[in-house]
Amino acid sequence: MALLWWIIPAQVNDRGSFGLPPSLAPRALAWVMVLCGTVLALQNTRTPAQPGTGLNLKDIVFLAACVTAVGVMLMAMQAVSGWIGRPYAGFLCVAPLALIAFTALHGRAPIWVYAFNAVAVPALVYVTFWWGLRLPLP
Amino acid sequence: MDLILTAIWNALSLWTLLSVAGGVLIGIVIGAIPGLNAPMAIAVAIPLTFAMSPLSAIGMLVGVMKGGGFGGAVGAILLNTPGEPHSAATTLDGHPLAKSGKPRKALQTALYSSVVGDSCSDLVLILLAPVLAIYALKAGPVELAAILILSLTLVASLSGRSLAKGIFAAALGALLATVGLDLETGNPRFAFGYIELYDGLPLAAVAIGVLAVPEIILRLQDGRQAKTARPDATSDGEDRLALSEFKRLGKPIFRGAGIGTAIGALPGLGTTLAAFLSYAATQRFSKQPEKLGTGALEGIAATESANSAVSGANLIPLLTLGIPGNLTAALLVGAFLIHGVTPGPMIFERNAELVYGLFAAMIMANVMVLLIGSLGLRVFALIVKVPPHVVYPSVLLLCVVGIYVSQGGFFAVWLMLIFAVLGFVMIKMEISVVCFIIGLVLGPMIELSIRQSVILLGRNPVAIFDHVFALCLVVATPIVAWILIRDRARLSDG
Numbered sequence: 079m080a081l082l083w084w085i086i087p088a089q090v091n092d093r094g095s096f097g098l099p100p101s102l103a104p105r106a107l108a109w110v111m112v113l114c115g116t117v118l119a120l121q122n123t124r125t126p127a128q129p130g131t132g133l134n135l136k137d138i139v140f141l142a143a144c145v146t147a148v149g150v151m152l153m154a155m156q157a158v159s160g161w162i163g164r165p166y167a168g169f170l171c172v173a174p175l176a177l178i179a180f181t182a183l184h185g186r187a188p189i190w191v192y193a194f195n196a197v198a199v200p201a202l203v204y205v206t207f208w209w210g211l212r213l214p215l216p
Numbered sequence: 217m218d219l220i221l222t223a224i225w226n227a228l229s230l231w232t233l234l235s236v237a238g239g240v241l242i243g244i245v246i247g248a249i250p251g252l253n254a255p256m257a258i259a260v261a262i263p264l265t266f267a268m269s270p271l272s273a274i275g276m277l278v279g280v281m282k283g284g285g286f287g288g289a290v291g292a293i294l295l296n297t298p299g300e301p302h303s304a305a306t307t308l309d310g311h312p313l314a315k316s317g318k319p320r321k322a323l324q325t326a327l328y329s330s331v332v333g334d335s336c337s338d339l340v341l342i343l344l345a346p347v348l349a350i351y352a353l354k355a356g357p358v359e360l361a362a363i364l365i366l367s368l369t370l371v372a373s374l375s376g377r378s379l380a381k382g383i384f385a386a387a388l389g390a391l392l393a394t395v396g397l398d399l400e401t402g403n404p405r406f407a408f409g410y411i412e413l414y415d416g417l418p419l420a421a422v423a424i425g426v427l428a429v430p431e432i433i434l435r436l437q438d439g440r441q442a443k444t445a446r447p448d449a450t451s452d453g454e455d456r457l458a459l460s461e462f463k464r465l466g467k468p469i470f471r472g473a474g475i476g477t478a479i480g481a482l483p484g485l486g487t488t489l490a491a492f493l494s495y496a497a498t499q500r501f502s503k504q505p506e507k508l509g510t511g512a513l514e515g516i517a518a519t520e521s522a523n524s525a526v527s528g529a530n531l532i533p534l535l536t537l538g539i540p541g542n543l544t545a546a547l548l549v550g551a552f553l554i555h556g557v558t559p560g561p562m563i564f565e566r567n568a569e570l571v572y573g574l575f576a577a578m579i580m581a582n583v584m585v586l587l588i589g590s591l592g593l594r595v596f597a598l599i600v601k602v603p604p605h606v607v608y609p610s611v612l613l614l615c616v617v618g619i620y621v622s623q624g625g626f627f628a629v630w631l632m633l634i635f636a637v638l639g640f641v642m643i644k645m646e647i648s649v650v651c652f653i654i655g656l657v658l659g660p661m662i663e664l665s666i667r668q669s670v671i672l673l674g675r676n677p678v679a680i681f682d683h684v685f686a687l688c689l690v691v692a693t694p695i696v697a698w699i700l701i702r703d704r705a706r707l708s709d710g
Binding site: 081085089090091092093094095096097098101103104107108109110111113115117118131132133137141142144145148149151152155156169173176177180181182183184185187188191194195198200203206207212213214215216 | 221264355380381383384387388390391394398400401402403404405406407408433435437439440470491603604605606608609610612613614617620621626629631633636637640641644645646663666667670671
């Protein structure tokens with residue numbers, strides 16, 4: 079509903095159209111989504127979802143942890159080059175720490191896995207992209 | 217003829233061959249890792265192709281698709297953990313045979329059946345696609361709009377458990393496809409002030425965000441709860457597939473190839489249906505049906521040839537109408553568009569050299585799967601032993617880096633992260649990601665053809681009676697959807 083009454087009018091400009099207005103497709107699709115959502119809501123009231131299915135608090139917390147880890151990595155990669163005054167240093171400085179965080183999110187692992195992920199994996203990615211494909215990393 | 221020979225010559229160039237071989241290797245390796253599958257492998261490989269020529273890039277992704285098909289069988293046979301639903305059919309006989317001391321024989325049967333099934337469907341594609349494209353060119357915008365809507369309805373009806381969820385996902389995908397400059401007015405839609413969004417959402421970022429990252433997050437989450445599966449099959453010494461044994465598998469292999477090709481040519485009907493239908497047909501015609509499910513070579517051959525045959529046939533609607541029949545084909549559309557090529561009937565006129573080169577690359581990819589698969593059987597058996605603690609964090613980093621280098625900045629990586637959240641929620645709510653991606657890919661085509669149709673029909677709905685074929689399709693769409701839903705409800709009740 080927010081899409082129909084707020085986002086589409088604010089983000090789609092119909093001026094200048096000579097055929098169908100540009101907002102027609104988004105509006106039609108939004109109505110289809112509203113209709114399907116209503117059908118699903120009615121179905122759910124008749125047959126409640128089985129326990130253990132759907133999105134639960136545990137999933138949301140884990141998803142938030144993963145998104146935070148990746149988000150912090152991205153922000154750090156963007157910022158580090160500026161801090162230390164060397165361009166393209168973000169990946170080398172941040173990727174090992176990010177991989178340690180990702181490995182920790184996966185659960186308990188032997189120390190050699192942390193070491194391997196922190197050293198070998200970033201090195202392999204760096205070599206492949208910088209030297210193999212000649213594509214600069216952040 | 218000169219064009220075809222030039223295309224074949226281009227496909228046989230060293231760089232294209234290396235790209236195809238690299239793609240096959242990536243596909244087999246990623247497909248063999250439990251939890252990862254061919255569409256994910258393609259999504260991860262798309263950014264690697266940005267610096268390549270269109271033929272090398274598409275050839276590489278076709279290689280990933282074909283390699284991923286066989287790679288999925290490796291995990292299914294050795295670990296009893298299918299990476300994709302269709303591989304579940306392979307586990308029925310593949311894993312019991314591997315457990316009985318014949319893992320090599322099971323893998324060889326899967327490999328050879330997969331290559332034969334794939335080659336058969338590629339031949340059908342090569343023979344049929346140019347002919348069908350001639351007919352497709354005769355279809356106007358009204359007919360195209362009707363075909364596209366029917367295809368999307370088919371996909372929505374057949375993906376996932378609920379039609380409402382399927383249509384919701386497809387509509388969401390199509391809605392997000394409207395992001396960017398409007399074709400008619402040039403006005404931005406849903407750009408939110410970001411100039412980066414004027415060209416629309418970057419498909420690679422959305423695909424990796426929705427497909428790969430949520431799967432990795434789910435695997436990371438599973439890793440905290442469950443122990444990793446380990447191969448429980450050791451060879452008993454007499455573990456090779458004899459030529460006489462393979463000859464006896466001819467019938468199930470060609471039957472599976474036929475079923476897979478027929479199913480792959482129709483949008484929405486995926487590899488899982490092909491694999492299980494072929495398995496059921498083999499059970500029906502087998503002289504010893506009781507042996508299926510206990511490690512019969514027939515069972516592996518039937519399922520692997522069928523699911524591999526789907527991949528080639530899937531390109532028939534893609535190349536002739538521009539309609540992706542499944543997720544893999546939708547990702548290939550994205551790759552085509554990234555390299556400035558629009559799939560559809562015009563591709564045979566505008567990019568004929570590329571299409572015939574692609575056909576040659578597909579045949580080469582089959583040869584590569586056979587060669588690399590045969591030579592690397594022992595190595596691929598080791599891949600399934602790589603600790604998941606190494607695999608998933610590394611693939612997550614690769615997703616981030618791949619999107620960064622392909623889009624040249626962090627904006628697309630942030631978008632990928634947003635879509636990863638959306639994909640995770642969709643998976644948990646059992647909303648089809650396949651419908652979402654196909655809706656995203658088909659959305660602009662549907663909108664354009666409907667806009668053209670409205671102008672062509674003079675804003676008069678009755679004028680559709682002048683377009684009998686389109687009218688038939690419009691009438692058929694709800695009927696087909698209803699029949700499919702009814703049959704599926706009966707199957708699930710039964």
